[in-house]
Amino acid sequence: MNIPMLDLSEQYQALKEEMLVALDQVMSSSRFILGDNVKKLEADVAEYSHVAHGIGCGNGSDAIHIALQAAGVGPGDEVITTAFTFFATGGSIVRAGATPVYVDIDPVTFNIDPAKIEEAITDKTKAIIPVHLYGQTADMEEICKIADKHNLVVIGDAAQAIGAKHHGKTVAEYGTAATYSFFPTKNLGAYGDAGMIVTNNDEVAENCRVIRVHGSKPKYYHHVLGYNSRLDELQAAVLNVKFPHLNKWSELRREKAAVYTHLLNEQLGDLVKTPVEKEGNYHVFHQYTIRVEKRDELQAFLKEQGVQTMIYYPLPLHIQPVFKDLGYKEGDLPEAEKAAKEAVSLPMFPELKQEQQEYIVAKIKEFYNK
Template sequence: MKISMVDTKEQYEELKPELLKILDEVMSSSIFIIGENVKQIEKNVANLNKVNHGIGCSNGSDAIHIALEASGVGPGDEVITTSFTFFATAGSIVRAGAKPVFVDIDPITFNIDVKKIESAITNNTKAILPVHLYGQMADMESVYKIAKKHNLIIIEDAAQAIGAKFAGKSPGELSSAATFSFYPSKNLGAYGDGGMIITNDDEIADRMRVIRVHGAKPKYYHHVLGYNSRLDEMQAAILNIKFPKLKEWNELRRKKADYYSYLFDQYGLSQVALPKEINNSYHVYHQYTIRVDKRSELQEYLEAHGIETTIYYPLPLHLQPVFKYLDYKDGDLPETEKASKEVLSLPIYPELNEDTQRFIVSKIRDFFN
């Protein structure tokens, strides 16, 4: 038996008639770039997050980059963020010409430790870029208060957290912009790359729309240096078919996470630290991530029994070779570095069945016993 981290086959079979119909409609229309399907998914995602604008783009990485540039972040600026995230978070800061400044994480949520932010602020700080890791939002109330106090921009990396909430607020409600990824494994995934930026700011939204089409407004008249970063009609059409199921899928992920935690408690596996949903949070469990000692040995053992697991992330960004020029060293972010040695994400997706979950946890029990 092979158990994958994500299995979208059952989801596809359920949606297949609708998907094939809408894709045929797109191909028959001969409109493939920024048509009605793109406009519809932009509206859907904006409405979900109670903001005014959605701007579709090619992928989640471009979404962060465009959001930063449209918000005025550029050369000479510093952006405070977390090192415990996918490369695109800091890579986009550097692509915008700015400098990433890394602070440590909260060991419970794996998100940016809001208590460490103010000490990292300098005269060059322009923005804070919190990441909502694994499906749980960072403490945006605290981030917002700090940003307001120091007149800073907030850009949220919500690639893993579509549908999540903190204190009743969605991504984008307390920031200049929030960004999403529609990579196929995401809670709302396309069948290829795709991304979205949301904002309440009319001017920033207009700049984003210009940047994503080579900086042209109107077409062929270029006032800024933009990029080719458009969400195509095919992916947008797929996302529009999937979108009405998002809330149900997120609830199913939460049920799968609860069942995992129940099984671990039943087996009394004290060697396994379970994910925790903090107060005021609505976690959408893009990942179910445990912490363990002997992680490599456990991962190898599970692989031998056909269970795929993934490490998000084995080497923090502040220690990546490409960022050596930033002069970080081992020990600078102890909670981040400790987490990178202990985290292990288990298979989770809406269609995951309880028999499979019991098998996975039983093998983890066998390993430790």
């Protein structure tokens, strides 16, 4: 078998007719920037997130950056976040003029460990960015308690977690704002770059709308330094076609995850640590990530057998070369560093077939039997 990490072709074929109509309507309208498709998507995603505002922007990285600036985070401020995440989390903090402060993770969920946050707070701390990694929310109740105690902004990086819930609440209902990425590989993916900020805070929402259009309000009058980061109509049209299917796709991902977990636990036992959905969470399994010994050797073997896997992420942010001036060294965040050596993500998409999953697990078992 040849099994990719993600196959979007079957999804496209199912939506093709509707998709082509939607794209043709945009082309025929000649309205390509901040039109009706963007407005509809912003309203629908905000309602889905149980908040008042959705602000579309160019991509998920800009969403974090804009949300930070809109919430008043800037030069001289520190922002506490996890080191075990995609670069955009830390990069966006620096782009906003602030300094990232990295703390360690919960080894069970891979998410930021709330017990490590308070000891990292200084008089310069302005915000916390929890990342809802792989589709499971961080412990937002505990994180928000800490934030409230110290009067801190909370921006949830939900790039991988649209639709995820924590004790019945969406990722957007906690903290100041949350951000989504609609990169093509995401659970709700565009056909290019796209992102969104979702918030219940009227002031932050208005600031985001201004910042995404060069900081102008009204047009050509600039009171803040903004950026050109608008969600365009074509991408919004694509997302509007896909959006009604999101809940079904999330449930299918959960079903695939359950199949993986059953097969792996049954056939490999303690050789593989399967994902744990913490009590009170609704995990949307953007990735199905396991922990194993001899991870790199396993990945190479699976590649030979036609199975694509991915490592998210091989080098935590605190020891990335670009952040060397922050002064971190290897050994500072042991759980993040250990996860970077053990975590590997298996193919995961709603159309994944059970026979494909059985093949993948059989090959993992074959590797360890050797």
